[in-house]
Amino acid sequence: MFTLLAAGATALSVAPAAAAPPSSSADVNPATVAQGQTFTVTEQIYNPQDFTVTFAKAALYSTPQAITDVADLVSCTGTTSDCFVYGSSFRAPVGDLPPGESRSVTFTLRAKEDVNPGTVTLQTQFVGDNYAFDTLAGPELTVTGTPKTADVGVALAASSRGSQITYTITATNSGPADATGIQVSSTYASGLNYGGSTACTRSGTRGVTCTIAALPSGTSKTVSYTANTGLLTLGPLTTTATRQASTPADPNAGNDSASVTCNALTALLVHC
CATH class of the missing domain: 2.60.40.740 (Immunoglobulin-like)
Structure with missing residues (x-):
């Protein structure tokens, strides 16, 4: 509020306009x-x-x-x-x-x-x-309340020694809930033969299934399997891994799959 004064006049108080x-x-x-x-x-x-x-x-x-x-x-x-x-x-x-x-x-x-x-x-x-x-x-x-989803992402890496390739699958739970029953499938490249694994099982043609029983929020776990080149294997070898199942629901399909490519220089020498 402010006051206006004029010569010989009574003081007049004027209130500021209210803000809209x-x-x-x-x-x-x-x-x-x-x-x-x-x-x-x-x-x-x-x-x-x-x-x-x-x-x-x-x-x-x-x-x-x-x-x-x-x-x-x-x-x-x-x-x-x-x-x-x-x-x-x-x-x-x-x-x-x-x-x-x-x-x-x-x-x-x-x-x-x-x-x-x-x-x-x-x-x-x-x-x-x-x-x-x-x-x-x-x-x-x-x-x-209780978290209702768990974002389980999949990464895939490969390393080679001679004619054998080791594929390493990493499952990471970004939460917010803990995850159980994680199942990841991997399809190895044509020209490779399944080698073995302690954590995964062979499934179908060129298929491997890996199961992780539980994965708390904010943690990761790796599983691996091996594959070997054949006598006629040459050129690029692309292998994929995909999350097939997990509980609770996964809200993000964008990180459910990964792939990696190695190159067979000869049947006995592979570079990854």
Whole structure:
């Protein structure tokens, strides 16, 4: 507040204008939930423009994991029609929103049973058919419970001695859960003959199956087998390894396979 003084006049106090609310904001209740638990997010949207935003909607996101991967939409209130999923967001329509007016909607959500424990930052946005405002950071939501997935990745290396190749498979569990029943299959190159292994068994034509009973989160384990060249083996020899099974579910297929190529210079000399 400040005061204006004029000669011979009474002091006049003038209060500063109130700041306009943000175009969108939200509150979450409760801020910590267990897997499968219901919670609410109340989002407010405000139109600071000098024109009406048509078919206005409150949009709800989260980062680093999408809100649609964290929770399921149960219901919503304060809307003109049903809420819906749009890409990685939930959206609540409120009709046309004139200048200077606001609306409030409440999403009722349920944390997914299979979502991994962790914390996300909720994000809000006021969007319409004729205008969209910036996405703004909101409160944090924490999900507690037992990890439901285990990211088991596979790497493959090879070393040679004379005509024999040793293939080493490394399985790494990046978590968050411990993994059990890991099964990795490997297909060795045409022109090779199975040598042997203490941890893997031969399966089918040029196939090897390796089993790891348990792999705690954040650990790795290696298994190996050997293959030998034949009298007519020459040229590049490409072998692959692929995760075939593990428990619980693996969320990342991108690291499930690996390959390595050796080169048979002669039937008795292989370079890897």
